Amino acid sequence: MADKQLDVKPAEKRAVEAYSKRRVALREEYIKQITNPHRHGTGEGGILFDSGIQRFMSMRATEYDHFKATPKTSLYGLGFVVIPIIAYGYMLKSSRDAQEHKYRTGQVAYKDRRFKFV
Known part of the structure; x- marks a missing residue:
């Protein structure tokens, strides 16, 4: 049942x-x-040839030889590489500029600054 x-x-x-x-x-x-x-006694060696695995490994070894740039791959590169780097750089620059502005205008006392060298 x-x-x-x-x-x-x-x-x-x-x-x-x-x-x-x-x-x-x-x-x-x-x-x-x-x-x-x-298996070594039959002269075959210690490996077993599998055509599917061989095709997969060959594809992985030569995938850049057959790469074709398309608008979709270009957008992936732009979205995953260029834009995050630019956004991170902008974020660092704006936060450091804001902190520097506070230091220069006296809003943060010298004893309270983060990177004080003695």
Whole structure:
């Protein structure tokens, strides 16, 4: 009664279970092959070639060779690099100018200043 799902048809449920079994079997076979200590005896070496992982690693190694600047990537660069740096610089300058103005107009006594050198 607990495994009865009303929103899933029996055919869909069988397909999902078959996919799950296939995936578990492939995972176990991969782990068995990759951890086999006797692979060196067959001349294969200690690695297992996986074409999907190789494509991913090749893509990561050459992604900048195939980069194409578009308006979207330019806006990302502007929004995540240039604007925060300019905003942070403006914030630092305005806060330091305000503090300097208070020092020069006498609103802060010398003994209360933050960076007093003795």
